Amino acid sequence: MALRFDESDVKKLEEIRAKYPNNQACTLPFLHYAQDKFGYVSMDVIKLVAQTLNLPVAHVLSVATFYTMYNKKPVGKYHLQVCTNISCSLLGARKLVDKLEELLGIKPGETTEDGMFTLTEVECLGSCGTAPVIQVNETYFENLDEKKVEDLIESLRKGELDV
Amino acid sequence: MISIKINDREYQVEEGKTILEAAKEIGIEIPHYCYHPALSIAGNCRMCLVEVKGMPKPMTACSTRVSDGMEIYTDSELVKEARKGVLEFILLDHPVDCPICDKSGECKLQDYYFEHSAQKSRYEFPKERHKVEKISKKIYLNPNRCVLCTRCVRFLREITKTNELTTVERGSHSHIVCVDPEGLDNNPFASNISDICPVGALGLNEFRFKKRVWFTKKVKAICQGCAAGCNIYVDVSNRKQLLDGDDDEIVRIHTAENGKLGQYFICDEGRYSYKLYNDKENRVKAPVLDGEEVDFEKAVEVLKEKANVRKGVVILSPLHSIEENYAAYLFARERGFDVFRPSSFRKDLPEPALFIEEKKSPNDRMLKLMKLPKVSEIEEIDYDFALFLHNVGKVHSKSEVRILSVLKRATFSVVFEPMLTDFGKNANMVLPAPIFVEENGCYINGKNFVQHSNKALDYMYGAKPIWEFLGMDFKSEEEVFIQFAKEQLDKDLNYQKLGTEGFEL
Numbered sequence A: 001m002a003l004r005f006d007e008s009d010v011k012k013l014e015e016i017r018a019k020y021p022n023n024q025a026c027t028l029p030f031l032h033y034a035q036d037k038f039g040y041v042s043m044d045v046i047k048l049v050a051q052t053l054n055l056p057v058a059h060v061l062s063v064a065t066f067y068t069m070y071n072k073k074p075v076g077k078y079h080l081q082v083c084t085n086i087s088c089s090l091l092g093a094r095k096l097v098d099k100l101e102e103l104l105g106i107k108p109g110e111t112t113e114d115g116m117f118t119l120t121e122v123e124c125l126g127s128c129g130t131a132p133v134i135q136v137n138e139t140y141f142e143n144l145d146e147k148k149v150e151d152l153i154e155s156l157r158k159g160e161l162d163v
Numbered sequence B: 001m002i003s004i005k006i007n008d009r010e011y012q013v014e015e016g017k018t019i020l021e022a023a024k025e026i027g028i029e030i031p032h033y034c035y036h037p038a039l040s041i042a043g044n045c046r047m048c049l050v051e052v053k054g055m056p057k058p059m060t061a062c063s064t065r066v067s068d069g070m071e072i073y074t075d076s077e078l079v080k081e082a083r084k085g086v087l088e089f090i091l092l093d094h095p096v097d098c099p100i101c102d103k104s105g106e107c108k109l110q111d112y113y114f115e116h117s118a119q120k121s122r123y124e125f126p127k128e129r130h131k132v133e134k135i136s137k138k139i140y141l142n143p144n145r146c147v148l149c150t151r152c153v154r155f156l157r158e159i160t161k162t163n164e165l166t167t168v169e170r171g172s173h174s175h176i177v178c179v180d181p182e183g184l185d186n187n188p189f190a191s192n193i194s195d196i197c198p199v200g201a202l203g204l205n206e207f208r209f210k211k212r213v214w215f216t217k218k219v220k221a222i223c224q225g226c227a228a229g230c231n232i233y234v235d236v237s238n239r240k241q242l243l244d245g246d247d248d249e250i251v252r253i254h255t256a257e258n259g260k261l262g263q264y265f266i267c268d269e270g271r272y273s274y275k276l277y278n279d280k281e282n283r284v285k286a287p288v289l290d291g292e293e294v295d296f297e298k299a300v301e302v303l304k305e306k307a308n309v310r311k312g313v314v315i316l317s318p319l320h321s322i323e324e325n326y327a328a329y330l331f332a333r334e335r336g337f338d339v340f341r342p343s344s345f346r347k348d349l350p351e352p353a354l355f356i357e358e359k360k361s362p363n364d365r366m367l368k369l370m371k372l373p374k375v376s377e378i379e380e381i382d383y384d385f386a387l388f389l390h391n392v393g394k395v396h397s398k399s400e401v402r403i404l405s406v407l408k409r410a411t412f413s414v415v416f417e418p419m420l421t422d423f424g425k426n427a428n429m430v431l432p433a434p435i436f437v438e439e440n441g442c443y444i445n446g447k448n449f450v451q452h453s454n455k456a457l458d459y460m461y462g463a464k465p466i467w468e469f470l471g472m473d474f475k476s477e478e479e480v481f482i483q484f485a486k487e488q489l490d491k492d493l494n495y496q497k498l499g500t501e502g503f504e505l
């Protein structure tokens, strides 16, 4: 199936384009837009964005893979992004990853079979002051420990949290 | 001009140059990976760190411009420490598989490690591994050996503008991938990435596991592929020097830069043209007279007798050096023979063409400068004696037809060529010509650069320069060249004056 942007996408993308000095500068917002639309940034999505912006595939691929914010594979309903950069690691991020592996039965980079959770290790989330941090979809959960992680998963499973 | 100090010595350098370039001109080599004279500045490898007085941290020499009064140290304790640190980082994730790496012996990582680091790895964690792959028919990529200098990426982005390679991911996961293998197959310059890769990450499939570079002799020569006259290194295996039972032959051709000419790369056609010269089967292996091999003395004797006529012609070749051509020209002049030149073979330019020239011969310009008439202007075709110099390659098809009829109609015809062709088959006598790497020779390229190509191999199969067959008294190639320069260019030139970068007319 060849991916494409439909008419309303094109209109919105044109609006985005108008805010930037050139096509290359639009790589990030276009990728975000495409991720929202298609769910994740596959190689086909990368090619589509490159074609839309008239940029080399090499460039868009390089940008898309540089940032962890673009999911190169489909993700579960809840995308758990554990910061394992220096501050969080010093404050026990490793233990949080271990705990999550145990609770969910998956390794970083994997998704649970029911499609509920995806576990990823990410670099600094810019919230070192409240480390360790986990970002669930768009929401930050801060000052965590193993107990709080357990509660977090529990509430997510029950659908009690809006993230 | 501004004045700077490097390692406490004062120098006058051009404003606007980077520290690395200014130092290079003075003759001080600053180690580097990502810097390349023909590519944009990346400043990502940190290998070029130097100390600049007044600056709080070491500076990257490739991206810092010189300024008046700047004091630079390229060998201080701080710099040594910095280089050691940079190399330790680069080597963290490196497989250190030099024994099976084809770049070994000419790898910058290997060289710099021994020079600036030479320490044991302190890294204890598992190393990240990527698959080694053929990314095109011509090239393989071993991402594990890559130092991420991005020279390859920048070459394909900035020079050929084809973008087949890119870096993906980041930090320690960062590596090079190919997004367009077919593009690389069709890129007429793709194989340059094997030359510009400072380590063994990119290499040529056909050179893989073929030869340790220290078993070759590297000689600077001029590519014979077209009128661009690119500077090349010809690596030859040398039976006499080496013990592994090899034949004398060309092992590979790679780029030799010529800054004056503005040439930093070569095309793939030129690079792979060496195979034509290794064709042992078709090599003319002795003088041949009416289908019979004869010895050198006999050949000289016959030539002397047959050339003792009134009406003779000598047809020179854009595929031969100034030396071969000019000796034959002098021979004709002495006897009052006619002299003609064939037109060069032409080929449509590929996309992108960059510096490739349409004319597929290295010395077309010489014959043109001499204002010799073309073979199409030959009016009367029945000569008593005809000599044609031919070489590996082709001449224009119309010239070819014309020359063949001259040879066929002449009372006695001689062809001087290294590989037997239709010309030789239609001549009374064939003389074994040397291939370009068997002799010193100069060529004038399309931009009017006179350039010298070095001898890399001994004459094979009884090949000799034309003047020896013609019984002329030249002691060396250079003697012919000096006479040519004096008589035809009105210049006092010799090989030394041409230097490594050539002389612009």
Ligand code: SF4
Pocket (backbone or CB within 6 Å): B145, B146, B147, B148, B149, B150, B151, B152, B153, B176, B196, B197, B198, B199, B201, B202
């Ligand atoms: S493959 Fe070679 S040229 Fe390309 S980035 Fe790696 S080390 Fe540099």
Ligand code: SF4
Pocket (backbone or CB within 6 Å): B223, B224, B225, B226, B227, B228, B229, B230, B266, B267, B268, B269, B270, B271, B355, B356, B357
């Ligand atoms: S451009 Fe011409 S001279 Fe240069 S490498 Fe190619 S064939 Fe040889």
Ligand code: FES
Pocket (backbone or CB within 6 Å): A083, A084, A085, A086, A087, A088, A089, A123, A124, A125, A126, A127, A128, A131, A132, A133
């Ligand atoms: S290190 Fe985790 S938020 Fe900065």
Ligand code: FES
Pocket (backbone or CB within 6 Å): B031, B032, B033, B034, B035, B042, B043, B044, B045, B046, B047, B048, B049, B060, B061, B062, B063
């Ligand atoms: S050569 Fe200066 S940073 Fe690479």
